[in-house]
Amino acid sequence: DTEVTQTPKHLVMGMTNKKSLKCEQHMGHRAMYWYKQKAKKPPELMFVYSYEKLSINESVPSRFSPECPNSSLLNLHLHALQPEDSALYLCASSRQGVVISGNTIYFGEGSWLTVV
Amino acid sequence: KQEVTQIPAALSVPEGENLVLNCSFTDSAIYNLQWFRQDPGKGLTSLLLIQSSQREQTSGRLNASLDKSSGRSTLYIAASQPGDSATYLCAVSFSQGGSEKLVFGKGMKLTVNP
Numbered sequence: 001d002t003e004v005t006q007t008p009k010h011l012v013m014g015m016t017n018k019k020s021l022k023c024e025q026h027m028g029h030r031a032m033y034w035y036k037q038k039a040k041k042p043p044e045l046m047f048v049y050s051y052e053k054l055s056i057n058e059s060v061p062s063r064f065s066p067e068c069p070n071s072s073l074l075n076l077h078l079h080a081l082q083p084e085d086s087a088l089y090l091c092a093s094s095r096q097g098v099v100i101s102g103n104t105i106y107f108g109e110g111s112w113l114t115v116v
Numbered sequence: 117k118q119e120v121t122q123i124p125a126a127l128s129v130p131e132g133e134n135l136v137l138n139c140s141f142t143d144s145a146i147y148n149l150q151w152f153r154q155d156p157g158k159g160l161t162s163l164l165l166i167q168s169s170q171r172e173q174t175s176g177r178l179n180a181s182l183d184k185s186s187g188r189s190t191l192y193i194a195a196s197q198p199g200d201s202a203t204y205l206c207a208v209s210f211s212q213g214g215s216e217k218l219v220f221g222k223g224m225k226l227t228v229n230p
Contacts, residue, residue: 031216042205042220055215090159094216103216107160
């Protein structure tokens, strides 16, 4: 099973709403990632969790709040977003967070977020 | 700052051609380089991963090479098929804060015409 599962696939939310994106993997990976991808642009890293601890925050606005409840789950809590936050949000995982060559990163199908 | 470049941004070819996709990166202190495929509206599928100590990797009709010292990688697609049409992204991984960070190129949109 090399699957990273993301829910929901599509989400429309107002600027005052609170919502969450969810990500799950059962490959025993200990590193999990959130990426943001705008149309016709490459994915941009937002957060990295390594062994359930936040290890990288790429200066993401506080209206995005990540959470890693356990080694299989990763959430992204959304609050007071702006229309420009509309994008494809991709979750990914890799075997371990400490860098060792050969860590293939597996991506989910993404969650399409539209902020109205 | 690590920057990854893919040129050209788009390529349209007839079916059956052998293709070379190029990727360059500015900082050779990488741990590995990965090629991905992305279909419209979908996530990313990993095609090949080359560790920094390796020179090339092969999978089916795909062959990827890595020249770390010159900051270049190529993805070779043999006998292209319409089903190969997608956006191809290369990404390099390196360490930041003790964790692995992946930086992507902007991708190359490939169209293979029947």
